[in-house]
Amino acid sequence: MVKEAAISGVEAIGALYSSVGGEVWRAMLAASGGRAEVADEATAEAFKRLCQHWDSVREPRPWLYRTAYRLVVDELRRSPRDQVGVADAVVYPPEQSALSVEVVHLLRQLPADQRLVVFLFYYADLPLGEIAMLTGSTAVAVRIRLHRARGQLRAMIEEASRA
Amino acid sequence: MLDLREVLSDFDNAQPPEELRQRVMRDAAQVFTTGRGGKSATNAGKRRRRPIAWVAAGLGAALVLGLLVIAAHSRDAHQAPRPAQQPNHSPRVVSGNGVRLTVPSGWRVVRPASDAPVTDPRTLLVAGTAGVHPQASQCQIGGKYHIPADGAVVIVLGWLSSSAGGGPVNPGRAPLDHLTRVRKPMFECYAGRGAAAQVHLHGIDYQVNVMVGDRASSSRIEDALRVARSLNSTSGGEATVLPAGPPPRRLDTQVRYQTPSGFTPEVDLSVPAGWYGYADAQGFGVGKRSQAHTDGLIRVWHIDQPFATTIKAFRRLPGLTITARKPASLGGHTGLTYAITAPSVIDLFGGWIPDGNTRATLLDFDGTTVMINVQPAHDQAGRAEVRRVIQSFSFTP
Numbered sequence: 001m002v003k004e005a006a007i008s009g010v011e012a013i014g015a016l017y018s019s020v021g022g023e024v025w026r027a028m029l030a031a032s033g034g035r036a037e038v039a040d041e042a043t044a045e046a047f048k049r050l051c052q053h054w055d056s057v058r059e060p061r062p063w064l065y066r067t068a069y070r071l072v073v074d075e076l077r078r079s080p081r082d083q084v085g086v087a088d089a090v091v092y093p094p095e096q097s098a099l100s101v102e103v104v105h106l107l108r109q110l111p112a113d114q115r116l117v118v119f120l121f122y123y124a125d126l127p128l129g130e131i132a133m134l135t136g137s138t139a140v141a142v143r144i145r146l147h148r149a150r151g152q153l154r155a156m157i158e159e160a161s162r163a
Numbered sequence: 164m165l166d167l168r169e170v171l172s173d174f175d176n177a178q179p180p181e182e183l184r185q186r187v188m189r190d191a192a193q194v195f196t197t198g199r200g201g202k203s204a205t206n207a208g209k210r211r212r213r214p215i216a217w218v219a220a221g222l223g224a225a226l227v228l229g230l231l232v233i234a235a236h237s238r239d240a241h242q243a244p245r246p247a248q249q250p251n252h253s254p255r256v257v258s259g260n261g262v263r264l265t266v267p268s269g270w271r272v273v274r275p276a277s278d279a280p281v282t283d284p285r286t287l288l289v290a291g292t293a294g295v296h297p298q299a300s301q302c303q304i305g306g307k308y309h310i311p312a313d314g315a316v317v318i319v320l321g322w323l324s325s326s327a328g329g330g331p332v333n334p335g336r337a338p339l340d341h342l343t344r345v346r347k348p349m350f351e352c353y354a355g356r357g358a359a360a361q362v363h364l365h366g367i368d369y370q371v372n373v374m375v376g377d378r379a380s381s382s383r384i385e386d387a388l389r390v391a392r393s394l395n396s397t398s399g400g401e402a403t404v405l406p407a408g409p410p411p412r413r414l415d416t417q418v419r420y421q422t423p424s425g426f427t428p429e430v431d432l433s434v435p436a437g438w439y440g441y442a443d444a445q446g447f448g449v450g451k452r453s454q455a456h457t458d459g460l461i462r463v464w465h466i467d468q469p470f471a472t473t474i475k476a477f478r479r480l481p482g483l484t485i486t487a488r489k490p491a492s493l494g495g496h497t498g499l500t501y502a503i504t505a506p507s508v509i510d511l512f513g514g515w516i517p518d519g520n521t522r523a524t525l526l527d528f529d530g531t532t533v534m535i536n537v538q539p540a541h542d543q544a545g546r547a548e549v550r551r552v553i554q555s556f557s558f559t560p
Contacts, residue, residue, distance in 0.1 A: 009191065009194075009195035010188065010191045010192050010195050010196075013187065013188070013191040013195075014188060014191070015506065017184060017187050017188070018504055018506070018519075018520075019484040019486070019504045020484070020486065021179060021183070021184065021187065022178065022179055022486060022502075022504075022520060023486040023487060023502075025179040025183065026174050026177055026179075029174070029177055030171075030174070036180075039179075040179070040180065040182075040183050043179065043183060043187075044183055044186045044187055044190065047187040047190065047191070048187075048190040048191075048194065051190060051191050051194035051195060052194055054195075099173050099174070099176075099177060100173050102170070102293075102294075103170060103171065103173045103174075106170060118167060118171075119171065119174070122167040122168050122171050123168070123171040123172075123174050123487065123489070124486075124487045124488070125487065125488045125489050125490075153167075
């Protein structure tokens with residue numbers, strides 16, 4: 001009986017990873033500013049914690065997003081911003097990286113919370129309500145983050161053009 | 164204006180590593196079978212235990228990455244191509260909507276800016292250097308693209324249902340030969356230098372426009388003019404009809420194919436030599452490999468249902484998970500591209516969606532729908548090849 005439950009649990013996690021693993025990983029890649037190593041670690045750890053809390057989690061998708069995002073933020077706090085990319089450069093040299101240096105550079109102009117909402121809004125094309133649900137926030141807060149991100153990027157572009 | 168959707172399209176190429184799936188499954192098996200799992204070591208914890216030499220190597224590599232980032236954003240960086248999109252340095256042919264251009268290393272196909280509200284001429288193909296991207300503008304040509312100071316762009320317009328403004332154009336390529344210099348002002352809304360020519364090829368009037376940034380070098384300008392002079396129509400000459408299938412048959416050295424008569428809409432496409440392909444009553448498929456169910460395979464079929472109805476049915480397909488959605492545009496037809504996951508093969512209006520992660524584009528085709536399903540290629544070169552083939556699609560209603 002225990003064994004059967006274990007098999008069905010593993011199968012459920014396998015199916016869940018097939019359906020949402022990629023999107024969670026990509027979102028964490030964006031939130032971490034293109035750091036594939038951090039995205040890998042956060043996604044894997046979030047899935048592991050989901051297994052540990054399998055019986056009490058009602059909505060796995062937002063739970064995974066929030067947990068993985070918290071892990072990304074924790075990791076970014078540990079490593080100063082100017083050192084971002086140390087591990088990536090080893091694990092994913094630029095010529096092998098999935099993201100171009102331009103995109104990585106752009107993402108790193110923004111704080112992690114803004115990167116995540118920019119990615120979910122502009123790439124994943126999700127409505128504000130769904131982004132709020134996935135990030136454990138409110139639609140108003142998401143809108144504010146998007147507004148600030150756009151302002152910051154605009155300022156960055158203007159500064160670059162002046163230089 | 165920065166087009167974030169265009170910039171973030173880089174994530175199309177980002178796929179989680181297979182090791183991650185394996186690790187998730189391993190962890191799940193461990194937690195569910197033993198109840199263990201506890202709090203795993205954090206990444207930072209692992210990092211603290213790494214040998215000093217490893218950390219030093221990482222810092223060295225970070226320095227290299229940092230220099231690359233700086234180089235990519237300096238004014239002199241225009242020669243540095245994006246590695247994923249420039250596998251070699253030889254000129255290559257890019258095509259779309261019945262026209263083709265030969266572009267040098269560092270150039271790429273740029274998503275065309277919207278022609279709305281103009282319906283004729285239509286933008287057929289845009290090629291530019293890194294950093295060129297469409298931007299919102301009310302202007303007809305100039306101002307529609309962001310051009311870096313050291314960049315350049317070539318835009319091909321076509322009059323598909325009428326003749327070019329300013330009277331009839333003599334057939335032949337002669338006007339292209341006059342594209343030898345740029346001057347300013349050339350275009351409304353664009354203060355920089357440019358050049359333009361109108362030609363009549365295979366019964367269609369085209370206009371090719373060149374725009375270069377303020378600090379473009381003479382070699383960059385010469386490249387741009389050469390790209391413009393290379394304009395040719397892919398509509399002339401005979402295209403080979405795709406063989407009946409499935410399974411896909413090996414295509415010969417021809418690069419231009421078309422769907423059999425009776426398939427609506429008629430599609431003219433260019434594929435690299437050595438690809439496989441087939442056509443059946445519903446549609447066609449082309450890919451690098453002979454198996455019908457493999458990476459990099461592009462399958463296209465026509466759905467005789469309005470776009471909105473198809474979208475509604477598509478989104479409600481049992482078992483289908485949609486992980487991302489983006490606006491799409493191909494050959495002047497708009498639609499939506501979905502990143503999807505299916506646990507098993509799903510039938511959809513005469514076609515089928517394979518299991519696993521694929522990308523489905525549904526195009527609104529004048530009251531009906533065209534579906535393009537792509538099984539992602541494993542490597543970036545393969546993905547770029549697939550993108551080029553799709554961009555070569557030319558539809559005839």
